[in-house]
Amino acid sequence: MVSEMRTPRGMRDFAPEEKLVRNELIGKLVQVFEHYGFVPIDTPLLERWEVLSAKYSGGDEILKETFSLTDQGGRELGLRYDLTVPLARFVAGNPMMKMPFKRYQLGSVYRDGPIKLGRYREFWQCDVDIVGSYSMLADAECILLANRVFASLGLDVEIHVNNRKLLNSLLIKAGVKDERAADFLLSVDKLKKIGLDGVREELISKDYNVKAIETVLHLLTKQLSAKELLTEMENILGKDNEGIVELNELFSHISSENVIFSPSLARGLSYYTGTVFEVFIKDGSFTSSLSAGGRYDNMVGNFAGSGKEIPAVGISFGLEPIIEVLRLKSMLVPKKTTTKLMLIPMKGFETDATHLAEELRASVNVEVDLMGRSVGKSSEYAKSLGIPFSIVIGENEVNKQLYDVKNMETGEKTTVKKQDLASFFSS
Amino acid sequence: MVSEMRTPRGMRDFAPEEKLVRNELIGKLVQVFEHYGFVPIDTPLLERWEVLSAKYSGGDEILKETFSLTDQGGRELGLRYDLTVPLARFVAGNPMMKMPFKRYQLGSVYRDGPIKLGRYREFWQCDVDIVGSYSMLADAECILLANRVFASLGLDVEIHVNNRKLLNSLLIKAGVKDERAADFLLSVDKLKKIGLDGVREELISKDYNVKAIETVLHLLTKQLSAKELLTEMENILGKDNEGIVELNELFSHISSENVIFSPSLARGLSYYTGTVFEVFIKDGSFTSSLSAGGRYDNMVGNFAGSGKEIPAVGISFGLEPIIEVLRLKSMLVPKKTTTKLMLIPMKGFETDATHLAEELRASVNVEVDLMGRSVGKSSEYAKSLGIPFSIVIGENEVNKQLYDVKNMETGEKTTVKKQDLASFFSS
Secondary structure: OOOOOOOOOOOOOEEEEHHHHHHHHHHHHHHHHOOOOEHHHOOOEEEEEEHHOOOOOOOOHOOOOOOOOEEOOOEEEEEEOHHHHHHHHHHHHHOOOOOOOEEEEEEEOOOOOOOOOOOEEEEEEEEEEEOOOHHHHHHHHHHHHHHHHHOOOOOOOOEEEHHHHHHHHHHHOOOOOHHHHHHHHHHHHOHHHHHHHHHHHHHHHHOHHHHHHHHHHHHHHHOOOOHHHHHHHHHHOOOOOOOHHHHHHHOOOOOOOOOOEOOOOOOOOOOOOEEEEEEEEEOOOOOOOOOEEEEEEOOOHHHOOOOOOOOEEEEEHHHHHHHHHHHHHOOOOOOOOOEEEEEEEEEOOOHHHHHHHHOOOOOOOOEOOOOOHHHHHHHHHHHHHHEEEEEOOOOHHHOOEEEEEEEOOOEEEEEEEEHHHHHHOOO | OOOOOOOOOOOEOOOOOHHHHHHHHHHHHHHHHHHHHOOOOOOOOOEEHHHHOOOOOOOHHHHHHEEEOOOOOOOOEEEOOOOOOHHHHHHHOOOOOOEEEEEEEEEEEEEEOOOOOOOOOOEEEEEEEEEEEOOOHHHHHHHHHHHHHHHHOOOOOOEEEEEHHHHHHHHHOHHHHOHHHEEEEEEEOOOHHHHHHHHHHHHHHHOHHHHHHHHHHHHHHOOHHHHHHHHHHHHHHHHHHHHHHHHHHHHHHOOOEEEEOOOOOOOOOOOOOOOEEEEEEEEOOOOOOOEEEEEEHHHHHHHHHHOOOOOEEEEEEEHHHHHHHHHOOOHHHHHHHOOOOEEEOOOOOHHHHHHHHHHHOOOEEEEOOOOOOOOHHHHHHHHOOOOOEEEEOOOHHHHHHHEEEOOOOOOOEEEEEEEHHHHHHHO
16 A cells, blocks of 8 residues: 555544444444433534634643644634534524533544544544533433443443532632632642642642642542542531532432542543533443543533523543443454345346345345355355355246355255245344 | 634534434435445544545545645645545555445535535535445446435435446547546536536637537437437447446346436546446436446555556435435424423422433433423423423322323323333333
8 A cells, every 4th residue: 555545643444343333332322312311413523713712612732732724715723622612602603592402412523632542633522411501400410321321331330520619619728729720620630640649749840839739639539438528528618618519419319329429530621610520440440531521601601602601511422432441341242244145146147136135125234246256255255244144046046036045154054935035134 | 692603614513403304314324225235434534635635536626625734743634525535545455355345434524615505515425335346236236225215215316327438438439539538528517507508618618629529419418218328329339338338237237217328427526437327306306416426446446556456336425415305395304302201390309300210211212301490481391392291290299109291292191100101102
């Protein structure tokens, strides 16, 4: 192959055996999303640069990794880096929308960042968001939905839950100024990745007060049960603290043991304002999160430009990490095709094979040999793709309208009348 | 809304009622594609510029309309303008692939061109292609597949078929030089759009011999039946002409009356080498083509760089024109949601409603009011979305485990036991 004839760096093709797995997974996600009353939307892959760089959008860090381009009219555009900013723009552009607006969106997003193992420049997100409700019922719904998604995939997960308001209160209590709280939390969010020492170092380099750093980190990393931790926070901040109130209400709607309070969870994005959550594999066999989200009550209203706050909460599922986990746990059943039957015409019976295929294709997935190959070669091809049945079409078959259906795995043959063929394959 | 907070020029959002229609249509296409034994692949939205501009790719005209950008590593990229070039690259990169490779791909493609009514800069293509077979059985399969796609959509179509080899022979016979034939055909392809006089003018301006122009145009626009036209071509070029032989073989595999010979069909893309086809609404109520394709035996091998020809034939369905036709013919059933049931909790019964929803969501699409609204307001919301049923959740319902299911259209109420609710909605 000519060497430049590859995919762009950090981007991949998906061969049929991978795409079929992705389609199946997407089908399962969509089914759960719709069981929760979410409806689909679609938005362009490209957004105006003004949208991607708006206040309360993804922030400077993400903009540095955003693919930018200019159209023929000289207008600056960028490839979307998430599905949340497009949602905010969409809602802002539809002021007559009925609330709550519960939408799901699936699609690729782009980050022109460093490429590491398992990190790509094009990857899929599957997002559900509820716009218009301040109720903790909405936050609970996102968490319950995530819980069901992973149950439906057969994955045991833990859903870590925290609240930005609680974190902010802790920081203020420790002496961190309000406007510097968000940046503090960006470092805290890296606890899992770079460890306690790494976070301490980063915060010191960001010039935060050392005592404040120690106070907060000590609290957030106490080896206590989730319940004990929440009580400890209540003791420090008081039962009336907004973050505590919201967390208690949220937990009252949820009875699953998979959902636990995790006080050090901050989430990397600056736009979160309340509940934040992140989903991990329970047995720790995979450390990246599979899904994450939270409440962001400022962003959408900002896009609407009306000065009115429009509350929102949502969760995003990463197709890539979920597939990676399923593969690690050998829970993916690979298949190369959905074709059930291969018709192999003898020389001169190609048209007959095509006509028979046409009849069956109302309900059965059928391939006809297109290469003029021998029965042996065609059978090899069918076997290599895992097509389970084949029929050779020749004079006998056409005259008698009786077909020997060969099971490609066992070699066993069953004679089936023409009119019974379709039902033979649909059973 | 802030005025810059819109979609990029020529690109659109799809609201739920539009996206649901698109999803349903895509589902139907995919089902037919798999009945014909095609398997899905996916490729990046971005391609290297070298790929998009390679010889035998889309050609200079398309490159002028291609969005280009540069990644952080300084590498030139472009947004794909079709799904055929990515397929050629994919096949070239997988030399061990079993042939024929029958793949389908669905996704958006991009053209930074002028915006007219019904023309967008982002639009969806749904492609099926067969790589590796020279047999006219493959061409027939694409045409039969298209025929079934439109039958499954309830649309009466005509599939126009021609062969580039036949056109080239006619041009050579009329004195047009081989290397100038492709450009001649680009003009001929505009017959429907700009009429006979327009095509004549364009060819004259391209400096073709006037007599050659007249000879060819006279032939291609004769008012004869498809059968008579093919006979006429046979008389001029001889029965052994490769284009004639291929067309006769192709038609021998197809018995549908929707498929007709159309000698003036050329197709705008320069990479076609043999059969070309294009699908139109039979009653002429919509003039744009809904689907088109053809054989391109040079492109894939060129990408492989091995000097070996790799034959291919395929067809592309345009999601946008198909939806436009279905809308024109009032054949789309609009719906705003797939939600079946709205649960409306009385104050204090929100958690009970959530728990009931959780139970039903194993099989039923359920929304719970998240706005703390009155029964009246919540019912209005449910009606505006077309949610067919609602249940009010209060003390009575929770204690007795008996629920009044309200039909939102008729107002009729049915009392259903808790354990019978799921089956009530799945029937």
